[in-house]
Amino acid sequence: MTGRLPALLDKNISLLYLNNMPRRAADQEIAMKKPLICLLAILFAIGIQSPARAKIRGNCSNCHTMHNSQGGLPMAYEINESLSGYTSDQSPNPSLLVTNCIGCHSSTGSSVIENGVPIVFNMGAAPANYLAAGNFCWVRNDDAKGHNVLGISPIDSNLTSAPGNPWNCANSCHISLAVRQTAIDALGSGCEGCHLNVKHHADKGTGTKYVNAFPWYRFLSGHMSGENHGVEGIEDEDRQYTYSPTDHNEYQGMEGDYTSPAGFYNLGNTMTAFCCGCHGNFHIEQDSGSWIRHPSDASIPNSGEYAAAFGESHIYNPLVPVARPASFSWTGGPSPTVTIGTDMVMCLSCHRAHGSPYYKMMRWDYMNWPENGYDGCGTCHTSKN
Ligand code: HEC
Ligand code: HEC
Numbered sequence: 001m002t003g004r005l006p007a008l009l010d011k012n013i014s015l016l017y018l019n020n021m022p023r024r025a026a027d028q029e030i031a032m033k034k035p036l037i038c039l040l041a042i043l044f045a046i047g048i049q050s051p052a053r054a055k056i057r058g059n060c061s062n063c064h065t066m067h068n069s070q071g072g073l074p075m076a077y078e079i080n081e082s083l084s085g086y087t088s089d090q091s092p093n094p095s096l097l098v099t100n101c102i103g104c105h106s107s108t109g110s111s112v113i114e115n116g117v118p119i120v121f122n123m124g125a126a127p128a129n130y131l132a133a134g135n136f137c138w139v140r141n142d143d144a145k146g147h148n149v150l151g152i153s154p155i156d157s158n159l160t161s162a163p164g165n166p167w168n169c170a171n172s173c174h175i176s177l178a179v180r181q182t183a184i185d186a187l188g189s190g191c192e193g194c195h196l197n198v199k200h201h202a203d204k205g206t207g208t209k210y211v212n213a214f215p216w217y218r219f220l221s222g223h224m225s226g227e228n229h230g231v232e233g234i235e236d237e238d239r240q241y242t243y244s245p246t247d248h249n250e251y252q253g254m255e256g257d258y259t260s261p262a263g264f265y266n267l268g269n270t271m272t273a274f275c276c277g278c279h280g281n282f283h284i285e286q287d288s289g290s291w292i293r294h295p296s297d298a299s300i301p302n303s304g305e306y307a308a309a310f311g312e313s314h315i316y317n318p319l320v321p322v323a324r325p326a327s328f329s330w331t332g333g334p335s336p337t338v339t340i341g342t343d344m345v346m347c348l349s350c351h352r353a354h355g356s357p358y359y360k361m362m363r364w365d366y367m368n369w370p371e372n373g374y375d376g377c378g379t380c381h382t383s384k385n
């Protein structure tokens, strides 16, 4: 099943036709691998209408239910309590959806793209090849391997707030993403604590594309001082299910003041600003000129050991991504090279956003190197490997 829709998307066609929900008794487990199981893609010849667009289309009833009732039985489903499959859901969902975020974006199998749905939580075996943000499967058994998020894991047993949280905001997502937040009613919780403005029907263009406006890169935006801001970047079409130096996301960065906390208000529409919306103090990186925390959004100097970063030819490495300045050629697609002197190290150079198989959501096994693991640090610190 994996790979079928991306192949279609290559042809600029993104028409999702998912089959109707099966009817189930209220308390019966939905044993199917995934309720949205069948995909029929209808091919529109390019030219019949305006170019095919990458917004969700297809039979509304694949994803929406008008009354959450058919033949007297609920249509909606959700992940079950033991996180091993799906169960019927008596209560209707917002936007009249057949399920919630996790219901659609999860799988009992180990594929990470199913019927065109990007999977971020595999309940069964861990996926061998996860998407760019990583996966929530590892945080289930180890708090330090991911963000603890509502519906997947309880509150982190070690962290009572987002480390580096500079704001006083009780009962909010800055304290925990694993409980329903009550600080600002209008904002969501869990997944929506980060994906603040989810707009599946927005037309963000097609294929791999530059996104620089609402609803922003992967629906990542801010609120309060971050209002009207969001992450800018190039969204890789299959979210790095496949990746290479020429096939990857691009993230915007911005060099700022290294002595103050950061957020969208002072670090532009960058990924680091987004992370710092909750981990703001981690952007206090310098004290009278020397680094006191690893910099994020500091350019890689074209001198010393850094001059040979990413090898003599400076080939982009999707395992250790860099952020690009505003002057980058954003409409030219992903670049296969790193520009030493202007491109920056950032939060996602070292971390996965959702979770990873490694301690502290690292992108590589930092803790076990050099015995095992990999030295991603050596990509930039070329004389330390
Ligand atoms: C009914 C199923 C369904 C539900 C419910 C759902 N999604 Fe999605 N989501 C999808 C599909 C399908 C796509 C892929 C769309 C595409 O390729 O254009 C997607 C894409 C995404 C993306 C990637 C967007 C991008 O630009 O690449 C994010 C982030 C996301 N969803 C988050 C969420 C969150 C958060 C929720 C809950 C508020 C949610 N989704 C609820 C089906 C769903
Ligand atoms: C801590 C913030 C955070 C939380 C919580 C979060 N996400 Fe994400 N998500 C991100 C970021 C950042 C990205 C983009 C990662 C990248 O491009 O490297 C992303 C990417 C995605 C994508 C695109 C696939 C990918 O790997 O790029 C989907 C789909 C998605 N998220 C869905 C969800 C769902 C569903 C939940 C809840 C179970 C969730 N997210 C919770 C921050 C978050």
Ligand code: HEC
Pocket (backbone or CB within 6 Å): 016, 056, 057, 058, 059, 060, 061, 062, 063, 064, 095, 097, 198, 199, 200, 201
């Ligand atoms: C592949 C799944 C999918 C299909 C098919 C789909 N939707 Fe949606 N729709 C969603 C998701 C997920 C949301 C809620 C989150 C959001 O707005 O992104 C949503 C939200 C909405 C909303 C409220 C938000 C808004 O943008 O106005 C409306 C109205 C809506 N859908 C109508 C429709 C109609 C009408 C159809 C059929 C032509 C349809 N949808 C087909 C997934 C789908």
Ligand code: HEC
Pocket (backbone or CB within 6 Å): 143, 144, 145, 146, 147, 148, 149, 156, 159, 161, 162, 163, 173, 174, 175, 176, 177, 193, 194, 271, 274, 275, 276, 277, 278, 279, 347, 348, 351, 352, 353, 360, 361
């Ligand atoms: C909406 C708030 C929020 C945002 C945005 C956010 N985080 Fe977090 N983060 C938290 C909270 C709360 C915790 C502590 C509980 C936990 O681990 O989930 C945390 C914990 C972490 C941890 C430690 C994990 C552990 O359990 O030991 C890392 C690493 C991390 N975040 C990195 C990031 C990165 C990188 C980004 C940007 C992609 C980001 N965070 C964005 C709220 C956030």
Ligand code: HEC
Pocket (backbone or CB within 6 Å): 162, 163, 164, 272, 275, 276, 279, 282, 283, 294, 295, 296, 345, 346, 347, 348, 349, 350, 351, 360, 362, 366
């Ligand atoms: C050079 C790699 C690197 C970069 C860049 C980086 N981190 Fe980390 N981060 C780590 C490592 C390694 C750890 C494990 C603890 C340690 O070594 O201090 C960690 C730990 C964390 C923790 C957990 C702290 C705790 O108390 O458990 C959070 C939260 C975090 N990072 C967030 C971020 C954010 C947000 C950014 C961007 C502003 C960022 N990191 C940039 C490597 C990095």
Ligand code: HEC
Pocket (backbone or CB within 6 Å): 290, 291, 294, 295, 298, 299, 300, 301, 320, 321, 322, 344, 345, 346, 349, 350, 366, 376, 377, 378, 379, 380, 381
């Ligand atoms: C994408 C490139 C990149 C990666 C990956 C990276 N760093 Fe760095 N690191 C930098 C840059 C850029 C600086 C700041 C250089 C300067 O002084 O301008 C820096 C600074 C440092 C410093 C402070 C050096 C000083 O002069 O005070 C240390 C220590 C360090 N990094 C360790 C690490 C470790 C450990 C890892 C892996 C967990 C890592 N770095 C990964 C780019 C990187």
